[in-house]
Amino acid sequence: MPRWTRAALFAATFLAGSVAQAQIQGVRSINTYGVPGLIETPSAQMQPDAELTTSLTLLSNDIGRGQIAFQILPRVEGLFRYASVPDFLPRGNGEFERTYDRSFDLRVQLLPEGGWRPAVTVGLQDFGGTGIYGAEYLVATKSVGDLTLSGGIGWGRLGGKGGFDNPLGALDERFDDRPGFDFDEGGDFSLDRLFRGDAALFAGVQYDATDRLTLKMEYSPDEYRLEQARGRDIIDPESPINFGLDYAILPGIRVGLHAIQGTEVGLTFQFAANPKRAPLGSGLEETPRPVTLRPDYRENPDVWSRGWVSDPAAAPAVRTALDTALAEAELELVATRLDATRAEIRFRNRRYTTEAQAIGRAARAATAALPPSVETLILVPLNAVGTAGSAVILRRSDVERFENAPDGAARILAASRRVDAVTLPDAGLVTEAEAYPRFRWALGPYTATTTFDPDNPFRLDVGAQLSGRYQPAPGLILDGAVRQKIAGNRDEYDRRSNSVLPRVRTNSYLYAEEDGPFIPYLTANYIFRPAPDFHGRLSAGLLETQYGGVSAELLWKRDGAPLAIGAEVNRVRQRDFDMAFGFRELDATTAFVTGYYDHGNGFLSQLDVGRYLAGDEGATYELTREFANGWRIGAYATKTNVTSEEFGEGSFDKGISLRIPLAWMTGQQTQTGAAFTIQPILRDGGARLRLRNRLYPLVRDQSAPDLSDEWGRFWR
Amino acid sequence: MGAVLAMTRFWRRAGLAAALTLALAGCGNDIRESPLRLATAAVADLVRPDPPSVDxxxxxxxxxxxxxxxxxxxxxxxxxxxxxxxxxxxxxxxxxxxxxxxxxxxxxxxxxxxxxxxxxxxxxxxxxxxxxxxxxxxxxxxxxxxxxxxxxxxxxxxxxxxxxxxxxxxxxxxxxxxxxxxxxxxxxxxxxxxxxxxxxxxxxxxxxxxxxxxxxxxxxxxxxxxxxx
Structure with missing residues (x-):
């Protein structure tokens, strides 16, 4: 593929994560709150499955809203919103100051559109914040040609103009009244307001004038009572009829222009991305070495002789050939055990995103190097620290047979066996001379971010990092790094911590003020396999930027089992703010028991129960949707035995995690990815250590189900 | 004194600029550590003029x-x-x-x-x-x-x-x-x-x-x- 084409596709990746067409099929135009809809009102439509919609709305009255929405399931959508509202918080002297508000939405499509039937969706808007934008709705939408009609009933913000008694009051009189807004800590999921108070009707129509241009008109019952309460003057609505247009300027990028309430104008930018829309397909990496076929036994029986094992020069020659063939596939041979009919090959994969692809390439390399009498291939991929998980056992004749079979990936998987590599005998295993000790170092840039502090939603430091990793033996790792900030604004945060808990994280801004070189981590680790299905880790040193100490972890994970269980104990002390070798007077012992459960279809649950850094006890639950290409999108919440008041703003810890594999964007195989955690607010309750070598992420793709889920790349 | 401070500032900035240049260029035998550097390299590869392709x-x-x-x-x-x-x-x-x-x-x-x-x-x-x-x-x-x-x-x-x-x-x-x-x-x-x-x-x-x-x-x-x- 010519470079200009790759460049265009690459640009599209960064800009839109899509393919070249005016509009991406199925991607819906959004409203100013970031969900499919008109201007202020929602529609019942859903985005395509796994769609990640990032949007920014700017209004002429200086209100700004940024949103990230994720289509969790084909009919379930979640959204995180960060809003900036001017002149909102009362100062007490009759004046107001700007507020920054974080909130969550959840939408469920009850009925998909079909035939004459409209789609029907129930939605909760801002149910996880102060409730500034709090609204609930039941909306129906039907498309007829280029026209899309929506209408529904709303509560809260959508229950204003033309409001009437809540019909749900007939079920229970508690629905009649809606509690006031929460301006204290916020962050509690405000279930006591849902579907309460007066209701009102809303409706709208949109017309797809061209394949790029959509025109919109709606009746919005939002009266902006909150923006006018207590003497505020943020908006002065004149008309409930809103108008808008929406234009697809690039694939996956739309711009909306709106006239709102007869007094304001607004701009909405919509950016579409979807883990399922890989911009470069399955990748641009070079075609693999083909399987080397053995001569026909009947025609060349001598070549199949097992006599080579008695030749002392043969095995070293085979190992050299194997090393060369694996190196061509950019795999590192670590150890081998050869006999007349079997070859165990332990190798390190530092290139391929999936172990399945690495195993597939190793199998083909093995066919080029092993004598014909070797029929059984035992392939053992090692992880980043050199420990083994499952060994994949293949018949060489199956590798030869299924290479180009139409269902070759499924057939080689069905014909393979897996055993825990710990159960394989050590006798006869020859480790390559250059495998250990090994030293790796890198000098490159680093970035550090702070998100959603009360004054700035995004702060960034950029600098240089020198890192090194020394491995004297399998599983033993000494690693560390030195960083020097070059530019950034994370040190501009100047709000002192008001936490009533031990300040285990709210002093983070003091670490960000360091201008000189600092040590983000410097640790000694021993990662080992104590028994079949068990993995262990011992770590000591400067474990992360803010804590040093000792850490121990044990993980049980059986090949093929969806459940894995881990336990972790850490004894740490808070580091000095200069992030050199000194410590402060704050000690903590944390301990957790963690359950990991793979639900299938890419959904993973993780439940941590234990004691957190501030001494609080509780649990963290995280639900992650994962894709075989390496994308991960998750949401977590932590609730411990500190009260909302003790916790402070946000009430409890929660956040969103996102990992985008670089290979998905560039089409070139690399295990590197960009990982982000969006934490609406960083407080001391529910805080954990940020350890680098936790076991489950390290070992999970060395065994099923991850290993088998990714098997489609075996022949890639 | 002012001249010394100015020189100090100059060398500090020059050092930081050199560090940034080195960092973005990157070196070492372990390239996995920095997604930023990999992304930078990918972009650099793409903006480099394409060699004339021969049909x-x-x-x-x-x-x-x-x-x-x-x-x-x-x-x-x-x-x-x-x-x-x-x-x-x-x-x-x-x-x-x-x-x-x-x-x-x-x-x-x-x-x-x-x-x-x-x-x-x-x-x-x-x-x-x-x-x-x-x-x-x-x-x-x-x-x-x-x-x-x-x-x-x-x-x-x-x-x-x-x-x-x-x-x-x-x-x-x-x-x-x-x-x-x-x-x-x-x-x-x-x-x-x-x-x-x-x-x-x-x-x-x-x-x-x-x-x-x-x-x-x-x-x-x-x-x-x-x-x-």
Whole structure:
């Protein structure tokens, strides 16, 4: 593929994560709150499955809203919103100051559109914040040609103009009244307001004038009572009829222009991305070495002789050939055990995103190097620290047979066996001379971010990092790094911590003020396999930027089992703010028991129960949707035995995690990815250590189900 | 004193600039540590001027083809209007791998595309046994063709097409000075990604001398011409 084409596709990746067409099929135009809809009102439509919609709305009255929405399931959508509202918080002297508000939405499509039937969706808007934008709705939408009609009933913000008694009051009189807004800590999921108070009707129509241009008109019952309460003057609505247009300027990028309430104008930018829309397909990496076929036994029986094992020069020659063939596939041979009919090959994969692809390439390399009498291939991929998980056992004749079979990936998987590599005998295993000790170092840039502090939603430091990793033996790792900030604004945060808990994280801004070189981590680790299905880790040193100490972890994970269980104990002390070798007077012992459960279809649950850094006890639950290409999108919440008041703003810890594999964007195989955690607010309750070598992420793709889920790349 | 401070500031800034330059350039024997550096390198690679690409069609001559010591396949990627050549590299159970120097390959069974590698939206495998039987029989309706691709999420997706295979006539192909008598077939398929029509020019012995085949909806049609043998 010519470079200009790759460049265009690459640009599209960064800009839109899509393919070249005016509009991406199925991607819906959004409203100013970031969900499919008109201007202020929602529609019942859903985005395509796994769609990640990032949007920014700017209004002429200086209100700004940024949103990230994720289509969790084909009919379930979640959204995180960060809003900036001017002149909102009362100062007490009759004046107001700007507020920054974080909130969550959840939408469920009850009925998909079909035939004459409209789609029907129930939605909760801002149910996880102060409730500034709090609204609930039941909306129906039907498309007829280029026209899309929506209408529904709303509560809260959508229950204003033309409001009437809540019909749900007939079920229970508690629905009649809606509690006031929460301006204290916020962050509690405000279930006591849902579907309460007066209701009102809303409706709208949109017309797809061209394949790029959509025109919109709606009746919005939002009266902006909150923006006018207590003497505020943020908006002065004149008309409930809103108008808008929406234009697809690039694939996956739309711009909306709106006239709102007869007094304001607004701009909405919509950016579409979807883990399922890989911009470069399955990748641009070079075609693999083909399987080397053995001569026909009947025609060349001598070549199949097992006599080579008695030749002392043969095995070293085979190992050299194997090393060369694996190196061509950019795999590192670590150890081998050869006999007349079997070859165990332990190798390190530092290139391929999936172990399945690495195993597939190793199998083909093995066919080029092993004598014909070797029929059984035992392939053992090692992880980043050199420990083994499952060994994949293949018949060489199956590798030869299924290479180009139409269902070759499924057939080689069905014909393979897996055993825990710990159960394989050590006798006869020859480790390559250059495998250990090994030293790796890198000098490159680093970035550090702070998100959603009360004054700035995004702060960034950029600098240089020198890192090194020394491995004297399998599983033993000494690693560390030195960083020097070059530019950034994370040190501009100047709000002192008001936490009533031990300040285990709210002093983070003091670490960000360091201008000189600092040590983000410097640790000694021993990662080992104590028994079949068990993995262990011992770590000591400067474990992360803010804590040093000792850490121990044990993980049980059986090949093929969806459940894995881990336990972790850490004894740490808070580091000095200069992030050199000194410590402060704050000690903590944390301990957790963690359950990991793979639900299938890419959904993973993780439940941590234990004691957190501030001494609080509780649990963290995280639900992650994962894709075989390496994308991960998750949401977590932590609730411990500190009260909302003790916790402070946000009430409890929660956040969103996102990992985008670089290979998905560039089409070139690399295990590197960009990982982000969006934490609406960083407080001391529910805080954990940020350890680098936790076991489950390290070992999970060395065994099923991850290993088998990714098997489609075996022949890639 | 002020001069000393100014010098200190200068050297500090110069040092930081040098550190930034070094960091972005990057070095070491472990490149996995920095996604930022990898992304920077990827962007740099893309903005670098493209070397002039040579279309194989402008280079091929009857003499060159006659002197080729190996089997050569001309491929024209129709959406890009680019021609390049591949040579037969290996064979396994009837599937021949044709490869170019850029690391891309086309797999063909009985002259029909069985898979591609290195083009991005590749087709991993093809089940076209029905097509092969239909071509031998002079045509057939309701022929099943199955493509397997790695979908955007990274898992194998099987796409099944129903095709009608028709003998539409005869044609004498003239390929770089050599003429080949062929029967021409169309294969009209319907399935995921829409409809497409493949075309085959088949010599009396069964050799597919030329074909135009849909690879995947994203890659579009590739034209294949057997230049020798």
């Amino acid at each position: 194989a069609r402008t280079q091929l001559t009857p003499e060159l083809i006659a002197s080729a010591p190996v089997s050569v396949l001309l491929v024209i990627q129709q959406t890009e209007d680019i021609g390049f050549t591949l040579v037969a590299n290996s064979a396994n159970l009837g599937v021949i791998e044709w490869r170019n120097t850029a690391g891309q390959s086309i797999l063909r069974r009985d002259g029909i595309v069985a898979g591609t590698r290195g083009f991005g939206f590749d087709r991993m495998t093809t089940d076209a046994d029905g097509l092969i039987r239909a071509l031998r029989a002079g045509g057939a309706d309701g022929v099943v063709r199955v493509h397997r691709v790695i979908d955007g999420a990274g898992v194998i997706e099987a796409r099944q097409y129903l095709c009608n295979v028709r003998l539409v006539g005869t044609e004498t192909l003239s390929i770089y000075g050599r003429d080949y008598d062929t029967r021409t077939f169309t294969e009209s398929c319907d399935g995921p990604g829409g409809r497409f029509t493949n075309r085959y020019w088949i010599q009396p012995g069964g050799t597919i001398r030329r074909s135009v085949e849909r690879i995947t909806p994203e890659l579009g049609d590739f034209e294949f011409v057997r230049l020798n043998d």
